[in-house]
Amino acid sequence: MNNAKTTPVKISDVVLRDGHQSLIATRMRTEDMLPICAKLDAIGFHALEVWGGATFDACVRFLKEDPWERLTSLREALPNTPLQMLLRGQNLLGYRHYADDVVERFVARAADNGVDIFRVFDALNDLRNLETAMKAVKASGKHAQGTICYTVSPVHTLETYLEQARRLVDMGADSIAIKDMAGLLTPYATSELVAGLVEAVEVPVHLHAHATAGLASLCQLKAVEAGCRHIDTCNSAFANGTSHPSTEAMVAAFQGTPYDTGLDLVALKEIGDYFREVRKKYAAFESEYTREDVSVQIWQVPGGMMSNLANQMKEQNALGRIMDVFDEIPRVRADLGYPPLVTPTSQIVGTQAAMNVLTGERYKSITNEVKRYLLGGYGQPPAAVDEEVRRKAIGSEPVDEGRPADQLQPEMARLETEIGELAESEEDVLTFAMFPDLGRDFLKGRRDGTLVPEAIPAPSSGGGERPVSEG
Amino acid sequence: MNNAKTTPVKISDVVLRDGHQSLIATRMRTEDMLPICAKLDAIGFHALEVWGGATFDACVRFLKEDPWERLTSLREALPNTPLQMLLRGQNLLGYRHYADDVVERFVARAADNGVDIFRVFDALNDLRNLETAMKAVKASGKHAQGTICYTVSPVHTLETYLEQARRLVDMGADSIAIKDMAGLLTPYATSELVAGLVEAVEVPVHLHAHATAGLASLCQLKAVEAGCRHIDTCNSAFANGTSHPSTEAMVAAFQGTPYDTGLDLVALKEIGDYFREVRKKYAAFESEYTREDVSVQIWQVPGGMMSNLANQMKEQNALGRIMDVFDEIPRVRADLGYPPLVTPTSQIVGTQAAMNVLTGERYKSITNEVKRYLLGGYGQPPAAVDEEVRRKAIGSEPVDEGRPADQLQPEMARLETEIGELAESEEDVLTFAMFPDLGRDFLKGRRDGTLVPEAIPAPSSGGGERPVSEG
Ligand SMILES: [Co+2]
Ligand SMILES: [Co+2]
Structure with missing residues (x-):
């Protein structure tokens, strides 16, 4: 104490x-x-x-x-x-x-x-x-x-x-x-x-x-x-x-x-x-989605997730149904045993909720990420998942209840071999491990002296890509 | 209670x-x-x-x-x-x-x-x-x-x-x-x-x-x-x-x-x-002076006053001495019996502090507003003022310790006469009372149908004039 x-x-x-x-x-x-x-x-x-x-x-x-x-x-x-x-x-x-x-x-x-x-x-x-x-x-x-x-x-x-x-x-x-x-x-x-x-x-x-x-x-x-x-x-x-x-x-x-x-x-x-x-x-x-917004206190949906969903719905010409998605999110979250909404669970829940709304039938179509989640691929959900949703998603496939990494063989040796002499250090191997394609390109560019930072766009262009994680 | x-x-x-x-x-x-x-x-x-x-x-x-x-x-x-x-x-x-x-x-x-x-x-x-x-x-x-x-x-x-x-x-x-x-x-x-x-x-x-x-x-x-x-x-x-x-x-x-x-x-x-x-x-x-700024917790000087002073010192090619002014402000404020810093006292204190720094000698030059303040024209300061400063400013002129408005004769009748038929209501007379020139121009413009709101400047132009009060 x-x-x-x-x-x-x-x-x-x-x-x-x-x-x-x-x-x-x-x-x-x-x-x-x-x-x-x-x-x-x-x-x-x-x-x-x-x-x-x-x-x-x-x-x-x-x-x-x-x-x-x-x-x-x-x-x-x-x-x-x-x-x-x-x-x-x-x-x-x-x-x-x-x-x-x-x-x-x-x-x-x-x-x-x-x-x-x-x-x-x-x-x-x-x-x-x-x-x-x-x-x-x-x-x-x-x-x-x-x-x-x-x-x-x-x-x-x-x-x-x-x-x-x-x-x-x-x-x-x-x-x-x-x-x-x-x-x-x-x-x-x-x-x-x-x-x-x-x-x-x-x-x-x-x-x-x-x-x-x-x-x-x-x-x-x-x-x-x-x-x-x-x-x-x-x-x-x-x-x-x-x-x-x-x-x-x-x-x-x-x-x-x-x-x-x-x-x-x-x-x-x-x-x-x-x-x-x-x-x-x-x-x-800069983005207007980074300013103070009380929405998360209303719908319990993180700001980044709301803006991603708005973009998704817009692309489907279904922005008008965004409120249905906000209503669906807590239901999907309950079905999945109430995961906190943070990378990657925010994407998993959000995409499935959008799909449930867009197809007009809940879990008519189920994403691979939800399937992987229900197979235990991300670890143990905070609470029991909905059995019917699980059956729809993975049928009678066995759920792995062990520590996810227990399924994985050591991989440093393989990574070292794969990246070969592009890696000048163990740090380089780890960079490659994080991002297989991107990391390799980076190490290659470094070797060849061709690395060029992205140009900083003019302010009016409305922002560049954002990395896919919160925290 | x-x-x-x-x-x-x-x-x-x-x-x-x-x-x-x-x-x-x-x-x-x-x-x-x-x-x-x-x-x-x-x-x-x-x-x-x-x-x-x-x-x-x-x-x-x-x-x-x-x-x-x-x-x-x-x-x-x-x-x-x-x-x-x-x-x-x-x-x-x-x-x-x-x-x-x-x-x-x-x-x-x-x-x-x-x-x-x-x-x-x-x-x-x-x-x-x-x-x-x-x-x-x-x-x-x-x-x-x-x-x-x-x-x-x-x-x-x-x-x-x-x-x-x-x-x-x-x-x-x-x-x-x-x-x-x-x-x-x-x-x-x-x-x-x-x-x-x-x-x-x-x-x-x-x-x-x-x-x-x-x-x-x-x-x-x-x-x-x-x-x-x-x-x-x-x-x-x-x-x-x-x-x-x-x-x-x-x-x-x-x-x-x-x-x-x-x-x-x-x-x-x-x-x-x-x-x-x-x-x-x-x-x-929009102005960069409206954003969150901890300065007031350091120097006890309101943000609006700091930016006004910065502008004043810049015009005098003396921006480099702005910190001296910040140091002088609490001294002037003490001399004047610790008025809160808000319109009009923020201007009275700030301008005198800047003058004390720029002339190189405290109260070598004293503003009319400070004189009026020391004569009791704004009311009673929260504490006793510095006697030496008062003497320098107003010599042996008597200080009015009464309620400032007790010096003033009724003025509605005079205002009504002055503005004449431009005022269509008592409200108009009061508008004229608040701003003698501006108010008259406004009422005239209204009568003649020539009132034109200021154009809203393009964002890049960096803001227009600001009214001279806080609150
Ligand atoms: Co964080
Ligand atoms: Co206020």
Whole structure:
């Protein structure tokens, strides 16, 4: 139990990862990060989140930067600040489950290149998908942060979250993060959840809450009052909307109280002035879907998912039926045992809901992803799935109830062979592992000296492609 | 004492007044308000703030709308919602002190044309400047809200604010508003202030807090927990930054709690969708100075004042000395007995501070406004002024310590004569009273049918003139 009711709040700033991922499609380039690192490093943050999430993908896909090089240069430029990454458990930073040997090597290389704190999560909160990564972090001597993906459903009670936290601590978690990727938390729900967690576990509790509905700063305040001492904020230049509460505001909020962060507002403001200029360069990646929007508090559907669905329905000339899809989403989610809606489950649920509406008959057509999900391919759903839907989808095929990665043979050796001399390091092999085609092209381009970052579009062109993950 | 710890929070939405005043230089036109009034009227707000502040000025100066007509058409379009206005005490909506007869007639006509709630304030918190207006509101049978302009200084203690509230109630105030025009309040300062006020007075306490530093929603949450049940918010389309916390966010924050506002989020979201479209039309009036900025929490200087000073110093080729001016402001403010910084005191203090820096010698040159201030022309400063500065400014001239308006002879008759047949109603005379030249031109233009609203500039042109008041 944490009795530190009057100790300072510690701030992890996410401007170098989640801030630009949330607001400008993960496009900030390393060249725009390095000039401000000395000032960032002098602030005294608990941590800076700098890697993982969609940044790896964006580096390889759009920026033609080696993500490992970004990590080592940030490590060098930020010698005094712990660096944090976001890791999708057994999915690492890719879009499938990897064999354990890949997970182990990935974590080892990330630790070696500079990551101090690994925030590890699984979209279904299936802790078996976190096991190998957590063990690997511990083996590397780094900080393993176990994550609770927050969602709202009849089966997600306070007790299920507390039990998950206890199990994460049993797995070696050095801290627990509440990850509210959609902005579902309300201040008083946060209060209850945090008070429970602080009571239930000895390790620090972190709050990562997106400001999508305009509630995250309120949630952080109530979290702090309930005993949380670690909040994720983002420099004001990349704060609010689908990003996070601003660092400056939260620092000011606690000034002169027992929670005082002790951070220097003038220095933070200077950093903000820098990043506001940087943000202008990326104006083409701004989107109206990143602004504050209360919808998630009405329909429990994350903003990114709503805009994706709107686009899908538009393409089918069926935008007029979008409200039917919003109504169908909770039903599909119930059928699938109430998965939290985050990559990849948000796509799985959303696409099936749209299909159920468009075909005019529920589950007349069923996506391969839903089939894979019902076969146990993503792990264990939070609750029992609907038996009839399962039968329609997979008939009498056996459901795999084991840890998904137990089905996978070691694959590092194969990956090394496949990529051959294009890989100059184990890091390169792991890049290839994350993105087979894209990674190979990247390594080839690097060898041939033909890598060209995407041009930054003119602001009027309405934004470029966005990597396919949230967080 | 207010024991209503578990009663619903009531929302006053300011989108039709302070929202667009704060974010698009008070430019929203009546034609963009009326189409959404039916939906606004159905929400069940405690009130809609629709008039006063800078709207009167903007109507006459830029939009060439009759402000009285705006009021009557909003009254007609919002039959079920109390309408609120912001009134600068003895200054009404103009920029000087008016004689009592003008104040009385103005309030009577405003009440008659549709204002239900009058929020009355004075920049110096000199209650003698509120007396006549408060009495006139009571005489008209309407709701008189007495206002505390919040500031931070060695002489502004909790007890001074509580005493002010008690005196406002003695003057007949039906409720008390805390007006944090600059965004100075922090959540825990709010908590203490509101708890004190709720204990000190029987009438409801309202919180009007600008989100300039990103703290207002936090302040409102703490205010509500401390017993406040009336908060000012703004539809999300015109919320945040130098405006107010978003209505939707605050409604969502309290949903399902004893504070639940009971307002319909889906309906509020539809209103937001409407106003987001409207805001696009006024893109030219957007300014980078309206975004969230923590500076006021560092230097205690309101955002609008900082940008004005930056412009002044730039014109003098002295932008490099702006930090000296920021350092000088608190000294000038101390010399002048710690006035809150709001129109007109923000200009009085800021200009003198800039002069003190530019001339290289403090009070070598002294503005006429500072002289008038030291002669007692604006009312009584919150604390004693510096005697040496006073001597330098006004020598041995006698200081008027009476109520400023006591010096003024009745002036309605003179105004009526002066404007003659250009005025078709008492409202017209009052329009002329507010703005002698501008008002006459407006009435003449109306008679001749030559009124032309300013063209809305193209967005790239970087904004038009702004009316000279905050609030
Ligand atoms: Co995130
Ligand atoms: Co205001």
